[in-house]
Amino acid sequence: MRNTKWIYKTYEKLDSNINFDKDILSILASRNISTKEEVHKFLNGTIEHLPNPLNFTDIEKARDYILRIAKENKSIWIYGDYDVDGITSTSLLYLGLKELGIDVNYYIPLRDEGYGLNKEAISHIKEQGGNLIITVDCGISSHEEVEFCNSLGMDIIITDHHEINHGIPNAYATINPKRLDNIDSFNLLAGVGTAFMLLLSLFEVKNKKEEAYKYLDIVAIGTIADIVPLVGYNRIIAKYGLNLLKSSKWLGLNMLLKRIFENPQEKKFDTYDVGFIIAPIFNAAGRLEDAKMGVDLFTSEDHVKCDNLIYNLINKNSERKTIQDEILEKALNKIELKNLDKKNVIVVAEENFHHGVIGIVASKIVDRFYKPTIIMEIKPQEGIATASCRSIEGFNIIEALNSFPELFTKYGGHAGAAGFSIPIENIDIFEEKINSYAEEVLNSSDFIKPIKIDREVSFYKISYDLLDKLSFLEPFGFGNPAPLFAVTNCKYSNLRAIGKEKNHLMLNLNKDEVEIKNCVWFNSEDMLETIKSSSELDVVFKLKLETYKDKYQYKIFIEDIKPSKEKINYNKEMINLYNLNFPLETVIYTRRDLSQIPLTINFKNNEVNIFSGMSLVAYLDPQIQYILKTLKDKYNFNFKVKIKKILPKMENFNNHILIERDYDFKSYSIKPGDLFKDIKQYLIGDFNYNYIQKNILSSIFKEKKNTIGILEKNRGINTIIKTIGLFYKSIGKKALLIGDELDSHLDNFIFTNNKYLENYDFYIYLNKKPENTTNNNILVLSEIDIKIENFNIIKDSFVIPKNIVFLENDEDLFSQKFIYSKKLPLEEKISIQKTLNTMEKIYSTKDILVIL
Template sequence: MLRSKAKWNMVQTDNPSSTMDESISLTPLTRQLLQQRGIVTQQDVQTFLHPDLNDLHDPMLMHDMNKAVERIREAIENQERILVFGDYDADGVSATAVMMETLREMGATVDYYIPNRFTEGYGPNEAAFQNAHAEGVSLIITVDTGIAANHEADVAKELGMDLIITDHHEVQEKMPDAFAIVHPKCSTDYPFQELAGVGVAFKLSHALLGDFPKHLLDLVVIGTIADLVPLKGENRVLASYGLKALSRSIRPGIQALKQVCSLNDEMTEEDIGFAIGPRLNAVGRLQDAYPAVELLLTDSDDEANQLAEYIQNLNKERQKVVSDIAKEAEAILDAQEDGLPSVIVVAKEGWNQGVLGIVASRLVNRYDRPTIVLTIDPENQTAKGSARSIDAFDLFTNCMEIRELFTHFGGHAQAAGMTLPQENVASLRQALCQKADEQLKPEDFRQVYTIDSTINIEDITLDTIEEVNQLSPFGMGNPKPLFMIDRQAPVEMRQIGSQLNHLKLKFRDGSTDLDAIGFGLGDLYEKMSPQSQLSVVGELSVNEWNGRSKPQVMMKDIRVDDWQLFDRRGNRKLQQTLESVQNQDALAVFFEPITEQDEWVTEQFDFIELLDEEMFEDMPEDHVDHLLIMDMPKDLSHLGEVVRKMKPNNIHACYRTDDTAFLKALPNRDHFKWFYGMLLKRKQFHLENEGPKLAQHKGWSMDSIEFISHVFFELEFVKIDNGLLTLNPNPSKKDLTESTLYQNKYEQLNVEQTLYFSSYQQLKTWFDEQLDRAAYAKEEVANGL
């Protein structure tokens, strides 16, 4: 048995209101996937499957849009100096590029400013506004930031500068006193409120230019996908057309980025999410974000190539910094004696604050806890960092309820950034843990995979994958469909990758072979018996190699619903093999006295010795995850009793034998009969002198001759004196089975044949029978029988 890492939820479609009109012509799979996304009407299906630029809303419906457009046009006409104030992430960088290109196209005198994450922090700040005023700026336009800049808005007003805020982040209690605020969530008349920062900037560009700015779609898609806004409504349209625009973009910066990322011409949302977005983000995480903006704006191929290579190197550096900090944070958490708290708050001096959001995400994925990662500034006695959460815990709402602990705070339900006095870190941890303890149940501390459908191996074809991809682009609000392969035994299972940290399975159904790849799932290899029936959750994808395309599954999670048998019989590297079971609920069982060779077992695992009947009677009923059977019992019923009482999820057959009854030619009844007849004729027989000749003559082993002799002696058929056998003149009439020696030897044969020389399936069947008997007995007790 193997528990899944995540909680698996099958999508329910029993709601009558989510039933699609039967007149809509779709394949059953597409119909099911759309229904599960609440897309059931003819109009909704058409809009979803065929995004159209005509479905975008009029930008003038947005709050203060008309006021902002008039002020910007006035500034351009009067040749006022305009400053675009952006943010340092991929959304802010692309939004800055959109606004810069728009204003330059309109002939504005414009420059841009992005604060340094390390020296200035997130969002507008007074010093930057003071400098802008000193340089003659009279109008500041924020993109992807500003909705929490109450003080800075007052500073701008005092200095005589107009401030236009365009943002998409959560609106806080007090709104800045700005000239205009262009924000979908402040706009009651605007139909869609989930635009990214670049999406809001794009709307302002549309309003300023009058004509729809198709030439900016390759920029708007970057921030829209990288910032993880829901890919529905307007975002789906912008992402869909933006990916096409990005695929054919002739911007030198885009071309150079695609080259360093080794991307194909046809771009996907995954190319942005895993290649372009992280590289643009890496710049602002380690230094000023200006190179990222310049890369998107440059007209020079040479400059673009140089900037792209520079950004590529920064991204490699960023990856190492993230890895180093994550390892340090994990070491701190693993060393805690009291276990993991409900909310992880980990802080240390010297951590690079630019990557703490990524580190927090890693810790959430590993520990399934809301996580805050902070870097300590000892000079200012402050803690600054980022937070990521789990689905069940609204980070923004809970942090806002303890807003007094923070100097600065902003974000949304699943992610946030913050600054607070160092002395408040412990209070923050305590307060959030208390809230989580009050709100969350144990099952909430597991990642949730929402599964769209079970699927048969034979149905995973290139045509099926093409059909599923009709629903792309995938992302927040429209996740890539997850499918479950239910209870299938792989024909091949191996670890792959330089560090063996990935897993590859091969399933077979008739003539159909299917590969399944699990990145980061290599640790499960030792936890699954090769013959176990697995259930797998994953995404469908296409593996293209040497010009050939074939379907595959990208595994997210695996579970085994039944108990597992790990066949380790005769394994001479047992200690190394059992390392994967350490620190788990495991019990080692010995039926023979423990020897020095077994000391490593007793040092690493709980263990019991069952050497006599009394010990079996005193053995309590319990339940263990892993039962390690270290040697074979003298009687199969003894092992059956252990299995029935322990009810293990996993059984490890770890025993071996060097002196086997099974491999020896044990005598049968005819052998006994012939030997007794020989004694009747000869009256006596000397084991040591005559035994070897008899063995050679009959083709028997000396062990067999000695065994027959001692059974006859036990039954009082013969007497043995210094190796000389003589018949008992008045023997009692007894059957061979009355001999304890005979019984033990043939029981040993039965034990070895059942436990050691059986096939895997035969051994599994025997253990199944023992566990079935335990289940039946439990059912009898439950029913009062």
């Protein structure tokens, strides 16, 4: 069993006015996106929602100065960093300024020079005739270097996004989203996002704002690679930039994508492609050699040069992987040999640990042991070691380093990641101090890895409909992670170890008459025997929609597994099924175009499929079959189908269809009494109308009186409305429901409006007094006591049995044994009604009032 704890995210009550999948809305709500406005902005944010760049302090000042010295033909140098954020930031400004006709050069330090500005590089730029340095992704903490630049008679503009720990440097202008005096409060931009704001202001003043957006693919790569939260402006940048990748304007990038992806012009790029495939190739140059290779590839217009650069970058990335694997193996061996995993903080320091990959190694060790990890490269000739730190939730690594700054020659970073240089003689002292510090701030539970689950989901929901709706939440990444789902009580089959080292597991999962094959769990060989000894599994996983031979496939990537301990909660399963939002979208595959063919849903031989007349047209997914079959059997629901769109593919036609609830009522009865029986059977099955419903309907149809019904909504108001609406529709007449904030589904049964309209045969007023009481055929339904002259008043009267315990909502019922909800299957509700008075205790929402 893994040392993990499952935590289900919580959220406030969902906004019932948002008509969207409840699972998706709950995911957003758990991420503090819950109001209708917030949800709309998140789902529909576009580049038009990016900020006015002048809302960031000093951008206008920097913009005007750049344009002024460019007009004077003075030399501008961009000073970047050797990671992907720095490479993309440098490339972005270099290309953008060139496009505006500005003479510009760039400088990126080698990794051996260290992060950020250094005096030797500044001197070099001065010797090359530089007049202005624009930093990207660095400079905010370089006070001494900025003063040195000023002393040489060069101006400097800083664009950076790192924390402002020691005030603003004495630069000509300092642009940083973390400045407290910015008008815009969004402070999470990457270095490349900050540089883009400066570039956007330059393009705007030249009336070329729209042309600046073509750079967003470069901005997206740097943003995603730097692992800033993909929320707000970052999400818009990433979303728009990913879409641009398939048709990138930059020759080198375009050629690289064609080299590493099949048919990139048709691919839907995601953050995985950037973070784990594209970015490491650019990063490898900065880690092992010279990051300028990455800038050259972004900015070159020479096919031969780009081809050579791509060859070298890919080789460097392969070399980086080899070096990384070797260092990881050595680190793990030392951890095992010295039992370092038993300490609060894992510290491994060795010679010949390449400083370009130790951060990746530290991350992998955190993943394995879930403890703060620090990997150091010892450099005997220099008398120091350089370190990369990665941490766990609840342990702020930079705060830990702040506790003993005297040990380091320099250090910096964030809560989850940091780096430092330290004299070799201080390493043992550091290891002792950091473990003592961790002993004080952490307890044993902090070393249990939290698995934060967005939503428990029914297995039958893992279908095109859910995965398509999940795509609205993309792009996923840090700050907006791919949702984690949990499913309980799964059977499994075909369990096997896979991979070259047999260190991954693959299995098929089965539940609800649905099987999803080839579910993968990476680096999980240690769980093979645990799974084998379990008959049912609870599984946490991520979902992905893939295609194979022009058909969609639903892929499960497992995050954790535990043997099931609780039995299936039948009531919970049924209520969740009842709560499904329609229409459901799915895809059927045919060899012919269905656009002119009438389609129906056919229930036959325990299968549910798409027919035209008596002919089978296409098969439905097992997930959709299970949903439709169960809802028909348990709730007497009916369904209809319509085509949303048809996409011709090489292998087939992808027919996207919408499956909707069919509310059409058909009766061939002629006598009113028989018609009412058909309507009752259609609406409530073998239930009977309750006391108040019977009396109101009798007053209208038998006594032919205008009527006032005084009753609570939960006593069956909607059933009364539907009965009247269906009766008048069936005899070719019209009834109108008048009220405010009416349930939208009532439109399927009766005409609705918020005010009186002429020429209807019957009027129902819901919590409103009629404007005209001279008409016959009026019903007023009210939750408060009212009187109208010449109206028959019927007041509700019922006794609530003492064995009923009322709860607020359906979710509160799930932990109880005996419950009532209108969302239970019809047979269950009838059984409860018959035995209600004999039960010791039953838990219910106010739904139960309708059967009293």
